[in-house]
Amino acid sequence: MESRQLVIVGGGPAGLSAAIYTARANVDTLLIGCAPKVAGDYEIDNYFGFPETINGRELIERGKRQAERFGAVLDCDTVLGMHHGESGGFVVKAEKREIACKALILATGVARLAPKIPGLADYEAKGVSYCVSCDGFFHRGQPVAVAGEGIYAANQALELTAYTKDISIVTNGKKSEIKPEFQARLDRAGIPVIEARIEGLSGEAGLESVRLEGGRELPAHGLFIAMGAAGSGDFANTLGLAREGAFIIADPEQRTNIEGVFAAGDCTGGFLQISVAVGEGAKAGRGAINFLKKGA
Amino acid sequence: MESRQLVIVGGGPAGLSAAIYTARANVDTLLIGCAPKVAGDYEIDNYFGFPETINGRELIERGKRQAERFGAVLDCDTVLGMHHGESGGFVVKAEKREIACKALILATGVARLAPKIPGLADYEAKGVSYCVSCDGFFHRGQPVAVAGEGIYAANQALELTAYTKDISIVTNGKKSEIKPEFQARLDRAGIPVIEARIEGLSGEAGLESVRLEGGRELPAHGLFIAMGAAGSGDFANTLGLAREGAFIIADPEQRTNIEGVFAAGDCTGGFLQISVAVGEGAKAGRGAINFLKKGA
Numbered sequence: 001m002e003s004r005q006l007v008i009v010g011g012g013p014a015g016l017s018a019a020i021y022t023a024r025a026n027v028d029t030l031l032i033g034c035a036p037k038v039a040g041d042y043e044i045d046n047y048f049g050f051p052e053t054i055n056g057r058e059l060i061e062r063g064k065r066q067a068e069r070f071g072a073v074l075d076c077d078t079v080l081g082m083h084h085g086e087s088g089g090f091v092v093k094a095e096k097r098e099i100a101c102k103a104l105i106l107a108t109g110v111a112r113l114a115p116k117i118p119g120l121a122d123y124e125a126k127g128v129s130y131c132v133s134c135d136g137f138f139h140r141g142q143p144v145a146v147a148g149e150g151i152y153a154a155n156q157a158l159e160l161t162a163y164t165k166d167i168s169i170v171t172n173g174k175k176s177e178i179k180p181e182f183q184a185r186l187d188r189a190g191i192p193v194i195e196a197r198i199e200g201l202s203g204e205a206g207l208e209s210v211r212l213e214g215g216r217e218l219p220a221h222g223l224f225i226a227m228g229a230a231g232s233g234d235f236a237n238t239l240g241l242a243r244e245g246a247f248i249i250a251d252p253e254q255r256t257n258i259e260g261v262f263a264a265g266d267c268t269g270g271f272l273q274i275s276v277a278v279g280e281g282a283k284a285g286r287g288a289i290n291f292l293k294k295g296a
Numbered sequence: 297m298e299s300r301q302l303v304i305v306g307g308g309p310a311g312l313s314a315a316i317y318t319a320r321a322n323v324d325t326l327l328i329g330c331a332p333k334v335a336g337d338y339e340i341d342n343y344f345g346f347p348e349t350i351n352g353r354e355l356i357e358r359g360k361r362q363a364e365r366f367g368a369v370l371d372c373d374t375v376l377g378m379h380h381g382e383s384g385g386f387v388v389k390a391e392k393r394e395i396a397c398k399a400l401i402l403a404t405g406v407a408r409l410a411p412k413i414p415g416l417a418d419y420e421a422k423g424v425s426y427c428v429s430c431d432g433f434f435h436r437g438q439p440v441a442v443a444g445e446g447i448y449a450a451n452q453a454l455e456l457t458a459y460t461k462d463i464s465i466v467t468n469g470k471k472s473e474i475k476p477e478f479q480a481r482l483d484r485a486g487i488p489v490i491e492a493r494i495e496g497l498s499g500e501a502g503l504e505s506v507r508l509e510g511g512r513e514l515p516a517h518g519l520f521i522a523m524g525a526a527g528s529g530d531f532a533n534t535l536g537l538a539r540e541g542a543f544i545i546a547d548p549e550q551r552t553n554i555e556g557v558f559a560a561g562d563c564t565g566g567f568l569q570i571s572v573a574v575g576e577g578a579k580a581g582r583g584a585i586n587f588l589k590k591g592a
Contacts, residue, residue: 021342043536270579277575279574
């Protein structure tokens, strides 16, 4: 498996600012992230140093060139999950690569909202879950569904094959965006992708079935939420990071509750601004540099 | 007296970032600061958004244009002191103006080091003081000395005339930089400026005299330290701000222990970087905006 000193997840201002610091300090840095929110058609007025309005896309391009100038490797890949390594450190699984690393900086931006599924909150901890590697075990041998439309959902469904054979993906009304390579793996595992909206959940003590539009009842002992792309909340779940609601808890030095894992920018909440994300990224970078030096 | 909603003290990245936010939110903002540290001949590599090295002076110029674009008034003046207003708010006294304001942001950069005077620490709280408005009262009618070479020392000496007539300024080996207008006021008050190094302090229970180079003993019941320009520590003293060593204590929202006073950047310690200062400035700006709205 590919090995790096540091993986930064997220290519917005926080992640890039961290990469500038770590690469400049000769830390072997891989940043995985694509299309950060800021790189949309935003016009930015209030980030110190740009007297004329700057376009978000241009600012991100400038930051990328800056990080690469110091040797950071930037990869436009999609992170599907991460977990603790068997002999310490962490493993980051992305669409195109899997990387072992000693330190992690999460800069994944604003947390995803929970999908609108009637009754979802009623079945949390009673079958509804956000983390296969946390809860898959409780559903061994049982029918389970994964709510999602992309490769994050596909990956979660494939991880569930360790526990059960009866797995379905339900897109909750979206069009499937699962890429061919993942679709082929789902086909081989006998996992159907159902393009239908979820209209309700039912069950007595715990979840028993998912009602799809048109009235079909899909038996489900577990429902794993994996809409869109994996985000900070999903990574927090699998790593065991302390959260406050949707946000990862980071101290003033951007340390999380797990040694070697730092978090910066919007995924930690607070004032969601480029200015703040850049400062937090710098501090997370310094934290990672010091952590890696200590271990060297 | 001139009146403003907000005065920001310090024209480096933290102060300018704060001004960009507050002026953009239509807060009547006056920033007083001149020649921030960053505007020296620094080459800056690690502030997100500048792929090629940028010169510190240029970065500051860009930030000044940006703050002015949104209506902030920037004044290259020297702040000599600040205190609580008689009917609430604060009063900032600068060389050229005196301003009443409702909110304050301190972004004054790294704290000054204590001057090298043999025995200084032994006489702290026994005659050595850093704040005329705090301790002048304890020396009423007694001989006192002010250590300093500039208009900050001159202003401290002039403030001491409220308590005693026997006041001397000792430059501690530096050349006097007191401007003619202040020198004239010192002359009128009968305050000599002695260009000599301080070689020792003496006294039994408390300070009794200051030994100057050449052996002269200058009677001094109090010695007020006012070398260089007034800084965060001096302002903290007169306002009653909580400090940790040389640094002003600010919470994660950049609030100090006094409502309406915020602090950002190097004067609050931590990781002394432009990136961090800019983020803290933004948060202090937001804090001031919210504080002023609440009072409106």
